[in-house]
Structure formats: structure tokens, C-alpha cells
Amino acid sequence: MPYRPAESRYDAMPYRRVGRSGLKLPAVSLGLWHNFGEDTPHATKRALCRTAFDHGITHFDLANNYGPPPGSAEEAFGEILRTDLAGWREELVISSKAGYEMHAGPYGEWGSRKYLVQSCDASLRRMGLDYVDIFYSHRFDPDTPLEETMGALDFIVRSGRALYAGISSYNSERTREAVRILRELGTPCLIHQPSYNLLNRWVERDGLLDTLEDEGMGCIAFTPLAQGILTGRYLNGIPSEGRATQGKSLDPAMVTDDVVARLNRLNAVAEARGQTLAQMAIAWVLRGGRVTSALIGASKPSQIVDCAGAAANLEFTEGELAAIEKASDDAALNLWAKSSEGV
Template identity: 70%
Template sequence: MISPQSTPRYTPADDRYDRMEYRYCGRSGLKLPRISLGLWHNFGGDTPHSLKRELCRTSFDNGITHFDLANNYGPPPGSAEEAFGEILKTDFAGYRDELIISTKAGYGMWPGPYGEWGSRKYLIASCDQSLKRMGLEYVDIFYSHRLDPNTPLEETMGALDQIVRSGKALYVGVSSYNSERTRQAVEILNDMGTPCIIHQPSYNIINRWVERDGLLETLDDLGVGSIVFTPLAQGMLTGKYLNGIPAESRAAQGKSLDKDWLTEDVIRRLNGLNDIAKERRQTLAQMAIAWVLRGNVTTALIGASKASQIEECLLAIENTTFTDEELSKIDALADSSDEINIWSQSSEGV
């Protein structure tokens, strides 16, 4: 159990809903904020709880109502859900019905053959564990975190259907499924009467797999919403790497960003993108988020290591319009043979 520090009772900003735009998620009745907070990074046991509370408070004060987790977020796995559960008891006590809380299962959580992938055994057990860690009766969205190539899709989708029918989730979604598999999953769920309302793919200026795959068009056709993760390419599309690799960065520490990706040519391209952002009177991060939101994407999922980063990202929604010239320049700078997609095995190869 995390012991909350003695701080004054939190009261969210009265004008929080005036600060945010909301968009319907596909053809569902659920609205999501244009920017959502992901708790993949900086929410495990290696981050002070006071910082986690500050990140959540800043988000909610600015109308971010959606908080995205997964069973394996940490480190150690499960600790992000535990920390968020404590914040639900303290800072967000009384505000549960104003929040959209999502979690997922698909990656490794415990030893043995039942601790990962997409079997009914694993997904339902993992959902139960996630609810216990967060102290919740249900989550708003539960995802199949990645496609299991060895489990029948009917079994995985059947588990999602059962989770909804048992009252443990209100909606279901998938993450990193390619276009073909998404169509199959949606058809199965529709036949069961539990529609898939959302897909969570990786997508950013550098990582364009969803465009080659036709996923966004597929989602529009199916009436499924989208929440794109890594819109800042694990920090590459910020000002952090414009002059090389800082010692305290993810790349230098080997945390989900390979420093070998940051070649001289890539850094040159990042600086070119930064120049375009300056012309738009945006930071590189703001432009990168605006770029993924320019079309039919429902919401962009950001992470943060400090509250000021959330505040900076929120300014992106003030200008999500691009000229054809700007888009052409961005495409030219992003057209690299060393395209970065660390999720390619789960999104494209199955």
C-alpha cells in the first residue's frame, strides 16, 4: 500500500471542461478528450508518488478525463495500476464518474503458460487482478493489448465479450492489430453484441505503419475510434534530441528508445521538423501532436515526466490545421528508410 503524503485535499479546477475539446469515439456514445494521459512511463515504483499525483491533478484540471494503463505498466509490472488506485482513493475520490479509466492485457505478467498473450484464461484473470490493484468494480475500456498469433481470435474476442457482460468493463478495444485482423475482430465482437469501440495503434510523424496498412481508413469504415500512442516517438519528436543524446534521456539509458536510431541524418531531420514547428509558432512536440490529430484520430495519448510537459502538449489542440505545403515538407523530412516502429511484430507481421 502506498502511503499518500500529507497534502491539502485536492479540488479540481472549476473550468476544467472549458479547457478541453472532446470527440465521440467512433460510432459510440463515448466522448474522449483530444489528449489523454498514458501511464506507461513515470508511474512505476521508480517514480515518487508525489509526482504521479501532480501529473494526474494537472491533467484533470485541464479537462483530461482519460487515464490509460495496462497490467504490465511499472516497473515492476502492476505498480502503475496500484499507484493510480491510490490516487483514485485520495485525489480523485468522488470523481470516478467523471473519469475514463482503461487498462489492457497481452504482455507478460506472471510465469508459466497462462501469464501473457490472448487466451480467455489470461485475459479474464488479468482483468480481475487489474480491478483489484486499482480498487475498482469496473474499468471503462478493456483492451486486448496485442494480437496472439497462436490463440483463435474468436477466443480472445469472446473473453472481451465476457468481461463486458460480467460488468468488469463498459467497452472493449484492441491495440496494435493490423487492418485485416481489426476487421476480423470487429466482426466477431459485433456478432456477439459487444462492439469494439476503439483501437490503440502507434502512430507519429516518423512511424507511419498505419498509413501503409490502411488502418485509419478501416477504422472510419467500421465506425471504430482511435487513440494513438507514442505521438512523440518516445521523445524523439520533442526538443530533447536536436543537439544529440542527453545523458539523462531515455535513449542514453536504453529505456524504450534505441540510441542507434538517433543517427546524424535523423537528428538533421528532427531539426528540420523543428524549423517547421517554429514557423507555426509551436514547439516540435506541439506540432507532432497536432499532426496526428489533424484528421479523424479521436485522441492522442501522451506521457509525461513533469506537469509542465502536459501543459505544453495541451497547447497543440489550439492549432491542428496544416497547409498542403507544411504537410509536404513534413513528409519529405519524415521519409526515412530507417523508419521507427518498435511495434511492427504485433501490428504488421501477424
């Protein structure tokens, strides 16, 4: 039977305006960083996308190097767009990025105009799209003038390859510089995608959230669940199955006794709120409206359902926030420290 999205898909998910723009994103978005490469069955990828859309998750976030191998996530998503999601493009927000290593040679990573433009073109071919809604500079390039990198984003938008420009993992100082350059070129910088979660609060210390508010930009936080640590699977230490045992993006050394103790204190607060730890972690990132959307990853449809449920309770009492602060402050579990320094 052909897929038909749930008619109730817009009933529960809130949609938030991205900074001072007309674009809205769901409070929870789906990232295809993990579980969309050739190491995952295509049927699983289809089920993840279907479940997300059925629950009001209209934003799908990709990058040129997502896989493995690089490019395979965009190819898989392109096939899903041609089949399951055919006819629904107008309801979707699709983003991609370039900045990390995509291929060998001097033009395979970072922020040159050549790399960014050709990467955007290749991403569009892989997904079978005429344009993406948002195209990001995935990371700051210390060896390329920021004017060149932002000029490439301006060209990508003006040429119709993308509707909006964004940046990811730039610190506050670099963000202000990038915004100024794009504003002078006539292409606003719509959104920033930093890492941010209960155990990784560098955006607060850096002043990035204040900068984004001042500049009228949106914010979509990646790793709001700290690579799965905040899902409740690590309450008793490292489980037999998970990212920490797969040799992927989570170093087992990150899951210390101190982290496990913090997780259990946070889980007690979540249980008292009637939420799972993952739901509370997402709700905390979204508290107060400074973060537009929380960008989750998933390996099972049930995980998407659980995360989408966070939108049902985004309010916190002063007591809850105090308990969360005590359990999470100074954890400094920043898996992306080098990137978030903007250098």
C-alpha cells in the first residue's frame, strides 16, 4: 500500500518561528547523521522518516558527508523522497551542509567557495532536488577568509540552490562576523546549528544564545541527547549495545561514574514530571523559546515517538530547574569542543 501520512500529524507538534523570519520549524526535527548510511537497512530508514512525518516532524537535516560512506544518507533520503514522501515536498523543510571531509584532495572539506558550491550541487543531485530549504557552512574554516565562505553561501541562495543560509558550530564572535558579512551581501543568516544539551552547555558560557537573539537568528540544537547518553540507556553504565560500543561518535571514556550519577539524578526529575529522561532533556533545551528546534537522531521509530512526546510538556517549575542545574552544571561533556571554538 502506498504511504499516506497521518491526518493528525499537525495536531500535537508545535512549530516555532526561526528568528525574525517567516520560516517555522517543528520543535523536534530529525537528523540523518546516524543510521542512514549503507550500514542500515533501507526499510529502517523508510520507517524512521514515515514515523517522523506522521508525528509532525517536517524538518529533515542532512550533510554531504553523512553515511557511511559519505553521501549515502542523502542518496537514501533522495529515494525516500521519490517514494514514500513523493508529493509532500511542499510540507517539508530539508537542509544540508558542507564543511567536513567529503572526499580526498584539497577541495574535499572546509570552507572554500569551490568546495561549498560543488558540494551543494552534489547534494542536490543525490537527493534529486532543485533546492534545499537551508544550506549551512558546517564549520568555521580558519584558513579561508570568512568573506569567501559567506560569499559562497550568498551565491548558493541567490542562485536558487537554497532558500536560506545557515552556519554550524561557529562561536559567538565568529557568528557575529558571519552575520555582518551576509547582511552586507543582502542574504540574512537565518539559523545557527550548535551542539547543546544538559551535559554540554558551551553555548551559554560562550554567549552564543545571546548573540543569536540579538541578531534575530534561529537556533537548532544538535546532540540534545548527548549522543544517546540522555536517553536513559546509560543509567547503569555503558549498555552492551549503543554508540559507546560501536566505535562511532561516542567515546566510552565519556561515560564516567560522575556522568552516570548525574544521569540518575536527572532521571529522578524526569520521572517526577511524568517524562522519560530523553523527553525532559529535549524539553529543557527548548525551554524559554531561545532554541527553535531540537535535532534528534534515531535508530528505531519508537525513539522518534518518544522524542516527539517531549512537546507535550515544555514548561518547568523553579524547583525542577534548580534540581536540573545542580545535576548538570559543569558537566562539560562537549564532544565538539574544537568545532564550537570556531577555529
